[in-house]
Amino acid sequence: DAKTTQPNSMESNEEEPVHLPCNHSTISGTDYIHWYRQLPSQGPEYVIHGLTSNVNNRMASLAIAEDRKSSTLILHRATLRDAAVYYCILRDHGSSNTGKLIFGQGTTLQVKP
């Protein structure tokens, strides 16, 4: 399974944009890039996913490098409720795979008022 690398922690001020980076240099052509976040004592929450093109939804934007070896999750205006651990995960699209998500350590985002 391809791996991802994220910074252990990041800080942001409330109301400011946040850019969370993820490196995935061994990504394969069929790997989708997924982002989840986990608040304390809760299950992970799906944020966004993409394959090649940049993606936007109501929660965030996902910017994918042209060579797909890195991506950035963008929170446009951080709120205190965005403080969480953010996981960048590669998910293979193929009938032979289990569909399991491989969680690394993630990035702990702190948002300061």
Next chain:
Amino acid sequence: DGGITQSPKYLFRKEGQNVTLSCEQNLNHDAMYWYRQDPGQGLRLIYYSQIVNDFQKGDIAEGYSVSREKKESFPLTVTSAQKNPTAFYLCASSIRSGVGNQPQHFGDGTRLSIL
């Protein structure tokens, strides 16, 4: 609202006791998963089921058992053979396994502790 319900939220196990964690989904998803999370760590896969009446071991299945008799239910039993069961247990589901562009939906977890 559709979603995944895990119960109980907190569970205590005595030595030598088996305990069962409940996971129910009303999303009409075929695939269901059980993960374990230890403090400060990511999630690790215990068991998964791609369809009713079928399930496979994940990365850390020893000391656990599951069943999938109904599409909406995937209970996990933590047996006495699991010597270090204290953890946060998370159940998830997705439309199908092997589909990379489908997200997994998670429950709010069960925290299991040893008495």
